[in-house]
Each structure stands twice: as C-alpha cells, then as structure tokens.
Amino acid sequence: MNIEVLLTEAEIATEFEESIEARDLPEKFFYWSALSVSAWKRMAMRADDSLRATWESLAAKAPDLTRAFGSRVPVISFGAGTGLKDRFILKSLAKAGRDVKYYPVDASQSLLEVACAGAEDEDCEALGIKADISSPMHLLLAADVSEAPRLFLMAGNTLGGFDPLDQIKHIAECVHKGDILILDARLHNGSETTYDPSPEERDFVFAPLTDAGLSAEDGTMEFIERKDPRLDGLLMLTRRFHASTDLRLRVGGGEVPVARGERILLNFRYRFTADAFRWLLTEHAGLRVVAELPSSDERYMTAVCIKA
Ligand SMILES: C[S@@+](CC[C@H](N)C(=O)[O-])C[C@H]1O[C@@H](n2cnc3c(N)ncnc32)[C@H](O)[C@@H]1O
Numbered sequence: 269m270n271i272e273v274l275l276t277e278a279e280i281a282t283e284f285e286e287s288i289e290a291r292d293l294p295e296k297f298f299y300w301s302a303l304s305v306s307a308w309k310r311m312a313m314r315a316d317d318s319l320r321a322t323w324e325s326l327a328a329k330a331p332d333l334t335r336a337f338g339s340r341v342p343v344i345s346f347g348a349g350t351g352l353k354d355r356f357i358l359k360s361l362a363k364a365g366r367d368v369k370y371y372p373v374d375a376s377q378s379l380l381e382v383a384c385a386g387a388e389d390e391d392c393e394a395l396g397i398k399a400d401i402s403s404p405m406h407l408l409l410a411a412d413v414s415e416a417p418r419l420f421l422m423a424g425n426t427l428g429g430f431d432p433l434d435q436i437k438h439i440a441e442c443v444h445k446g447d448i449l450i451l452d453a454r455l456h457n458g459s460e461t462t463y464d465p466s467p468e469e470r471d472f473v474f475a476p477l478t479d480a481g482l483s484a485e486d487g488t489m490e491f492i493e494r495k496d497p498r499l500d501g502l503l504m505l506t507r508r509f510h511a512s513t514d515l516r517l518r519v520g521g522g523e524v525p526v527a528r529g530e531r532i533l534l535n536f537r538y539r540f541t542a543d544a545f546r547w548l549l550t551e552h553a554g555l556r557v558v559a560e561l562p563s564s565d566e567r568y569m570t571a572v573c574i575k576a
Contacts, residue, residue, distance in 0.1 A: 269394075270394070271377075271395070274397065274400070275398050275400045284297055288517055291533060293476055295429040295430065297476050298476060300476070301476070302378065303475045304472070305378050307471045308472050311466070311471070312349075315468070318565040319353070319423075319452060319570075320352070322562075323423060324356045326450065326572075327359065330361050331366065333419075334361065334448065339365075339367050340366070340367045340369075341367065342371065342418045343418075343421065345370070345371070345383075345423070346420065346422045347426035349383065349424060351383030351384075355387065368393070369414070371413050371414065372384060373397040374397075375399065375401070381396070401426075407442055416446045417448070418447045418448075419448050419450070420450070420451075421449075422449070425453055425538075426451075427453055439553070440553035440555050447575065449555065450572050453539075454567065454568055455569055456501075456540060458495075458500070460493060465491050474534075476534075480517040488510045490510060491507050492508075499547070501545075503539045508531050508533055511531075511532075512528065545571070546571075554575070554576050556575070557573050558573065559572040
C-alpha cells in the first residue's frame, strides 16, 4: 500500500494540543483516533443511506461522463474517508475497461489505509495522499498528482465540515479545463429549528474528548443551528462542550486544565438550501453545474461540475 505524506502524525499531534489550548477543535481531529473512526462509521452507516444510493446510481453514468478522458481516468477524492462511495465510481469505470488510478486524500491515516485497501481489493491501483484539505497548498499539491483531465470527488457533505465560502473556492482552483468535480451537500429548508442530534452523532462529536479522558458527566453538550448571515440559505450547526466542573484533559502525554464553566468548540457542520449550494458552486466559485442529483429523500444534493 502506498501513501504519500504531506501532513505527518507529529504535525497533527502538535496541532491537536494547540487546538485544545485554544478550546477549538477543527474537523480533522474527529477522524483521528480509533475511537473517533469507529464512532464516525456508526454514525455514517445510520445517516447517509440515501446519499450512498445517489453515488451508486451516479456510478453507472461515470463511464459516459468521463468519455472525453480517453482510456485513463485519475480519480482524486478530497476527504475520501473509507472511500465507500468512491468505490462505486471506481468499480463502474473499471468494468467499462478504463484504466483507473485512485488517489484518496485525507488527514486520517487509518481511513486512508481503508480507502486504499478497498480500491486494491477491486484491482484498482491506489496512492493515498495524507494531507490537510483545509490548506490551499495541500489541495493543489494533491491535485497535481495527475495531469488534467481528472475526476475529483468530494462526498459525504465533506464541504460542510469547512467554511464553505472559502473551501469551495480552494477546491475550484484545483479544477482545470477538462476536469470534472462531483460533490454533494446536505440540504436544509433554510429556517432555523431546534437541532436534535442522534445518540450516534453525540458519540462521534464527543469522541476526541473521551480520548482526552472526559466522560459525559463532566459537562453538557450544546448543538445549535443558526443562519450564517453571510449567505441566505447557509446554516451552521455548532457543537460545544460546556465543562460543569474543573477538569484536566490528557493531551500528548501532558495535561491541560479546563475550568468549570469553560466551553470547548467542537467541529461545526454546514447545511445548505439547494439555491445556496448552486450559488456557491457557480457565482461564487466559478464552476458550471452540468447535472444535479437530489437524493430520493431530498436530504442531499449531488452536483456534477466543470470549469465554467
Ligand atoms: C464527512 S467525512 C466524509 C468521508 C467520505 N467522503 C464519505 O462520504 O463517507 C469527512 C472526511 O474528511 C476528512 N477530513 C476532515 N478534515 C480534514 C482535513 N483538514 N484534511 C484532510 N481530510 C480531512 C475526514 O478524515 C473524513 O474522512
């Protein structure tokens, strides 16, 4: 198995310590430990059935979509996770006789290993890229692993784990003439409601704190979804831990004190109206949407984009 490393485990560990000190944990730490990965898999299995079905039906169209590529199809997946949805596409292309090379890009070593092994089990050549997709430089380096035309994938509302206004611009900078980008988003009707997380989502969000030695009794969790005033139709779900007693978090062989009453910001998640998602892709990021696929339950939208 081949994995190229742009982001080392030592760098992630240092950044984790800094993030705990800053009381603000970015998305990548929620897929880092074994506990986080298993909590995420449990949550994803429960939550995104209809999205998996969309990617499966999209896969049937992948050979036609990439006809102009010729025989060779490089597939680069940003935030690949286990690569489950990507593999629908890989299998369909391979079945059509195309020469597929798969490049999963992710910060999580263990998820990258699963994505690469899954592709290799399907006799598809894979090179994992361990990188930080919130870094424009890492995105460009990962994209440069192959020349255009390339098929870029971004599945599982990965866009919603970052500031979507910045992130979609950085992603679009990787897309050149001839490339195709397929990405999905979690939809929302645009109005604020009380957010009620599932037990699986609670476990997933709390996992990095469990790793640091905390338990549910050490505080309360707040899940609040609010409109993002920068764009109509953009909703941001924030998740926060509120310490109800003085605590010491075990981090990197040391301890970080957290006083009673302090808050730790956990990873946020964006949801979109269909119009906001379209605007981000087109007006904001300069892409052209050539196809839209709503999921059967209309909770997700998947878009096929090219450079405008
Ligand atoms: C919501 S999951 C989606 C995974 C997969 N695409 C799917 O559909 O199941 C987001 C993925 O992005 C990865 N990720 C989160 N933050 C990242 C970062 N800053 N750099 C690289 N990967 C990141 C996570 O490890 C995880 O695999």
